[in-house]
Amino acid sequence: MVKPFVPQLVYIEPRALEYSLGKELLHKFQNMGIEIRETTSHNQIRNLPGENHFQKYRTAKSTLVVGVRKTLKFDTSKPSAEYAIPFATGCMGHCHYCYLQTTMGSKPYIRTYVNVEEIFEAAEEYMSERAPEITRFEASCTSDIVGVDHLTHTLKRAIEYFGKTEHGRLRFVTKFSHVDHLLDAEHNGKTRFRFSINDDYIIKYFEPGTSRLNERIEAAVKIAEAGYPLGFIVAPIYLHEGWKEGYREMFEMLNDVLPTYARRDLTFEMIQHRFTKPAKRVIQQNYPMTKLELDESKRKWKWGKYGIGKYVYTDHEQEDIKDTLGSYIYRYFPEAKIEYFT
């Protein structure tokens, strides 16, 4: 069982101490006996403990920076929401295919932002621009926010904030099962709580440092019991020997425990495994022993953002994935909505 995250090292930006959450976190980490360092800006963090890249990368992944979010301009977040809302960046998990490895480059530490009210004010403006249309905010574009929230409770505040809005909706996804503090949040049905799931083989070999499938499913049941609209992202869908069996077992496990009322408003998103050439290089550097199959010749090349092509499954394999997983969803969860396959 993966324990709730406890940082090995904490950096605090002085400006963060002008906010009550910044002060609160300083005291909390002092009381926990964690080493705390001051830094004028996270960009100044250079001397992380570790003798080589491999060790420094691992230290960074268990380092938390308490800072202030300066950019309050939100990125767009298609296809699952209109905007990405930035409460944190980085993640303590070690998924071999994690996109953060390339997007965060040499700064893989976790950052949490304490100017939460200012982030809400920015969200308010985005909502009023679109009103009376609903505006959806995705809170997990640059982190697994649930993984760190038992320490900060920022997400809990966000859930309650959006619970009170008329035109706002919040969504996020997690691979962690530490959700107990979120069960009594007043969400008013405005937050869709999603879990990222995969078959046991894939979680075992490629997702170290995250909650196991049975833990994620147990957490999903608690979330359903707390009345949240629920969703699952099956990602990345990865073809390995026995994948059809593996995914069938995963859906069966879910089917065995998910309460009936949670199935009426249930969503599935499906994302196939893909990689780019730069990502492949970073994965091989950070996880040199990985069993992840990254052979370009077995894949189809697809035009990607910024002109960097990505390697996806062949058309035939994609059809097979859609048919197989689609039929499982239809069999076990006929009322659920499949939002997209990409």
Ligand code: SF4
């Ligand atoms: S849990 Fe998500 S964000 Fe964290 S390492 Fe794994 S894929 Fe990346």
